[in-house]
Amino acid sequence: MSTSPAWDPARxxxxxxxxxxPLYFQVARQLHAAIDDGRLPAGSxxxxxxxxxxxxxxxxPTVRxxxxxxxxxxxxxxxxGVGTQVVRTKVARPLRLSSLYDDLTGLGGTPETAVLCNRVEDADAETAALLEAPALARARRLKRIRSTDGEPLAVMNNYLPDGLLDPSDEDLRENGLYQLLRAAGVRLHSAQQSIGARLASAEDAELLCEEPGAPLLTMQRTTYDETGRVVEYGWHVYRASRYSFNLSLTNS
Structure with missing residues (x-):
């Protein structure tokens, strides 16, 4: 990719x-707009x-x-030795019943997945409570890193009731979790979701290529099928520098 500046700031x-x-804010706002609309593409x-x-x-000092x-x-x-370059803009994810894989694919990206954990474990009381199944004995634990264009975006953790889905690591690399659930005949209906923020731990920083203490977005989601059964509980962390959630508000 060429890094020659073709964009003329004077114009x-x-x-x-x-x-x-403030003058600096005027400059930053217009640079931001040029990055968003592609006049300053990644690598410029x-x-x-x-x-x-x-x-x-x-x-x-104003420009700085x-x-x-x-x-x-x-x-x-x-x-x-290179100067100041544009990096990829954030992935802006709408709040809807979809997976990160679905959203990245819909945005024209090529999702990549590293599977860190895919196994069935004994379900302790906390896991059974999260899946709203007090009698649950076993649960599938998933942990994956989702990336796009070779750059990590999120670490995703999930619990699923045992027997609902039996994906191979290859299945998880090639498909989104919701795709696999739908293919298995699970009819997704609704979800409860909460969003927060925290600072990156040493483990987060290593997995997401961030510095320890960098800001991260967090999300917890409980997803239900059309019968009201919990089909997955997820807790994920996202790079705040590369990711955002969009929420539409209406006056009803």
């Missing part, structure tokens, strides 16, 4: 000193701070602050 960015919006290299400041007729704000959001990265 594309307009700042208004009379605006109540920005001019150095001095040249960018001169072309925009702004101070170097604008760039740093996008670095903090995970949209730009500084590389020694």
């Amino acid at each position: 594309e960015i307009a700042v208004d000193p009379a605006s109540p919006e 290299r920005l001019a150095n701070e001095l040249d960018l400041a001169a072309s925009l007729r702004l101070s170097r 602050q604008a760039i740093q704000s996008l670095v903090n959001q995970g949209l730009l990265v500084r590389k020694r």
Whole structure:
């Protein structure tokens, strides 16, 4: 991929000193828009701070602050000997009854999966409670890393009642969990989901190629079939620098 800057900031960015919006924020907002709409694709290299400041007729600290704000959001990265480059934009996932595999495929991506755990275990009281099946004796435990374009996005953990699904590691690498459930005749109906955030542990950081203490999104989901039975409980962590959830609100 070429990293030659084809995007002309002097032509594309307009700042208004009379605006109540800080100058650095005006620059960052317009850079963000150019990344979102593809004018600055992944791998594009920005001019150095001095040249960018001169072309925009702004101070170097203003430009540095604008760039740093996008670095903090995970949209730009500084590389020694290369300069400042655009990284891939976040995967924005709508809140609906779908899997990450479904959403990545729908966005035109190529999901990749590393299977870390795929086994049936004795179900303790906590597992049985999560699956809302007090008499449950055995449960299938899954742990996978989901990636796209060679870059990890999430660590996904799931419990399923034993006997519901018997996937091979290859099945899990080639398909999403909901695809496998549907193929097995499970009719998904609804889910309860909660979203939160935490800092990356050492294990998270290693699996997701982040620094320890980096912000992560968390999600817990209980999924029901049309009979009201729990068919899976999932608890996942996502890279906040590469991932977001979208929620539509209506005035009913």
